[in-house]
Amino acid sequence: MKSLRLAALAPLLLIAACKPVVLAPAGDVAAQQRDVLVISTLLMLLIIIPVIALVIYIAWKYRASNQDAEYDPKFHHSTRLELIIWAAPLLIIICLGALTWVGTHLLDPYRPLDRISKNTPIEADYQPLRVQVVAMDWKWMFIYPEEGIATINELAVPVDRPVEFSMTATSVMNTLYIPAMAGMIYAMPAMETKLNGVLNNEGVYDGFSAHYSGHGFSHMRFKAHAMQPGDYDAWVEQVRAEGSVLDRAVYTEVERPSEAVPVTYYSTVEPGLWHAILNRCVNGTRMCMDEMMALDSLGGFESLGMMNVTEVTQKVFTRGKTPFGSAPVTVDAFCTVLDSERVYGSDQLIVAAKDSRPLRGHGLQTPGHPLTPVITLLTAPKGAQAL
Template identity: 55%
Template structure:
């Protein structure tokens, strides 16, 4: 077979590159191309951590090749069979990783506190704008639903579905919760991932420094519509934000409790929606899981519990713990039996003693065959035992 018959045509070689190009096309660089100061600091942490770890990885990879070449068979270096220790070598081997671990630990500790999502921002951006006043944050309430995102602007009185519009260079405070299951609110160009959990409120402080259109998504698998649970993040100037709010108010649709209950039903690939007005108490009712009519909010149940509890639907003070109508009145807490004398405790029937002493199956003599008789515990074995005895 000739060598030319084994070579592939040039067109075929080019076709082999298509899968590689498609794979590269699927890669996205939002994490390494941030549009906000928090995301930029998180990107820098990735760069610094990677660089510190490469200080160990690169020398190790180089030394593997050097050792393999230097000590190859027949051409290797000097072999010393009596070598067992080198102080200088031990210092290099242990000191370099130890220093890198210390630096990574210091970086982790400082960034954990400085980039705490609950912590308000102390700057709008780095560089020349670092001293720019932060100002009051814009409040946005985020609700993870099946399978869409609801954004409520309580100060502007508008709401959106799968559309988040933010003014650039203004601090934003996100209050995040979920209606049904645990999820993750993630806008890679804005900040890191924050969990959304039913009955709990998470907080994220962030800022967007560059205008543009970016993508946000759910980063925690939550069912059938998870893949399309995405939203558009638009960064605009303050004038553009004011025009957008005015346009949302002109949509004419109101997000009241009845509309929300319809919106809460699972749905996939939901287009962007805008609501002109919202119920001012909606986010609290979602958080406290009392949107449905007749459902008690968690704050009411806890306040009732502090007053003494009782029937969950009975709000009278001093009614006892929920589900325990027999709770004694206040001031008459029962005393535990451990604090009582034997005469006060009394006695009851010994449930471990056989009802009929004549049918006791055990004996106090160690090794007695009666102690192996399990018919009292497993009566189903008794017929077998009687048949064996008759045989």
Template identity: 50%
Template sequence: MLLLAVSLSGCQYDVLHPSGWVAGQERNLLIISTLLMLIVIIPVIFMGVYFPWKYRADRPDKSDYEPDFAHSNKLEVLIWSAPVAIVIALGVFTWIYTHRLDPYRPLDLAHAGEPIEVEAVSLDWKWLFIYPQYGVASVNELAIPVNRPVNFRLTSSTVMNTLSIPALSGMVYSMAGMETRIHMIADEVGTFAGRSAHYSGPGFSQMTFDTDAMSDADFDAWVSSARAEGTALTRDAYLALEKPSIGNPVTLYTDPDPELFERIVGLCVEEGKVCMDQMMMTDMHGGGGLAGIGDKAAYEYDGQRMIDGFGNLMQAPGAGLIDGNDDTGANDAPDVQEHTRSAPAMEHN
């Protein structure tokens, strides 16, 4: 155990040294829960050592030996009352902190300034942060002003991921076709590690970013720099960014498409695609009928990405494997050939 402790001495424990109000509350709950559980753990450890020694076979005094002992009201009260009290206390604290730290609940702090809005999108294998208030966006860099709540809207263009900045807040999933939310605030200037905490493929280990908490003046300067240096984040630029890539450098964008985030959630960034809300409306009215057959491609989402997490071509819907050795005749199908030609190649930046 000592060697293990020494080997971990260089690790950073952001959870125990928070730099934001939300993370501080989570740290407090962790400490309270641990102390409450130690009320049981420490006596159990003590009794596990003391009783075997006290009642050992070769002890000199055996006058307290009671082979017919079966019940004690005092022991029953002690054994049951302490755990019940601890469970009640844990339940009360958990209820309080669960509602206080609800990720969907906006932060209402006396010392906080004006909130900023950030739309976060998890991609293969990078993070895109859009600032709709300021008309800028960034890849693999999150810049925020201190003492101002950050209201996140999250989604994913790929598999499920998790936005995790341990020094500032807890974790919330990002999922394709859905929007989740989380709120956090930085109490001090600094750079804090952020990452995806949910395995998502071979580029997962490099799906990291720096969270730079800075003064209002520095944040305004960062926004101005992004506007001056960044390229326009159009829908076509996003579709190019969406392709799987590993180790992307920090990239700045300006003038993001105002409907981009909603289209990412609706799975309709690509021109001609029907958004999920429109599709649900069509289904609610009985479907597209025979006329919808001609618009089939506009409603297709599965199979749009014909490449797996390792850069290999995947099986097309209703067809055989595209591996060059398919004897099923699937490669002769027009839709498979089309998917094969349009499959993006893995990029390593």
């Protein structure tokens, strides 16, 4: 019997090493989120505990062996019981709703902070530390536009200085989460999301992705260092001294899927790299998305653009089937008036492929393998001109 009791308690050993990071925050935003969580839990326990106690009491009182229990087969209604049963949960739901409404707006990730800590308001002319975050497969890149540096899988911020994260992703969605600092928000390709937070206590804290993103998800972890301002300045100088140059060519290599990537420093960042990452035009072979949207808002290229279309089909697994039903198309847009004039009166031309390499991706077979996807370019419509 004793051995069975010990066996029942054995699963508790699995959580003995767990750290209650969410309940022991190091930043003001995380502390406010902790308070909302604790208050919500206590409010719900006002119903849960009495209900559990009553279930146990009723089961004990009306057990089969208790012949003295009251039995009233004609009972059908009690106004007093109805008021208790409905009024108490309704009041708790109202309180939870008010708490959620206030907390949702007060702790909005996009909302700039209005205080550094509970007793320290923010000065009117303060400037947050701006950090640009790129969620990759499977690592994190942090770009510091003010310092002109970048890191892989390491974040450092000064104590008591608000941080404004701008986030995007290279492929699938991810979620930046530093439990001791703030909440979380998704990072998505071609989108820029925001997160504001602060660390009030010096130390090293865990950061990771809270959204499953494939094979190397478990390695998407990093350390967040909260330093005194002097130590932070020294860290910046260390990155500048030990790092290399981060330009578009280097970024293209870093962007490729990889796992368990060690901490890497970049002493300088090519101007405009964040804009190119966000608008998915780092390699320079495609139009940036903000430029494309600006052209669309002006009416697009209309009929001239329609005459300069290159059809691209994919033969997936050598079966000749396109992955999404119909063949996708790409448009080589006109850049100048002379380009559009060359369309008329020209002979039919074959549009050269800009990039005819097989599709890349983690886990795909090497080029030439029978299962490797193949890209085939067809000829352009009559009158098209290669640019």
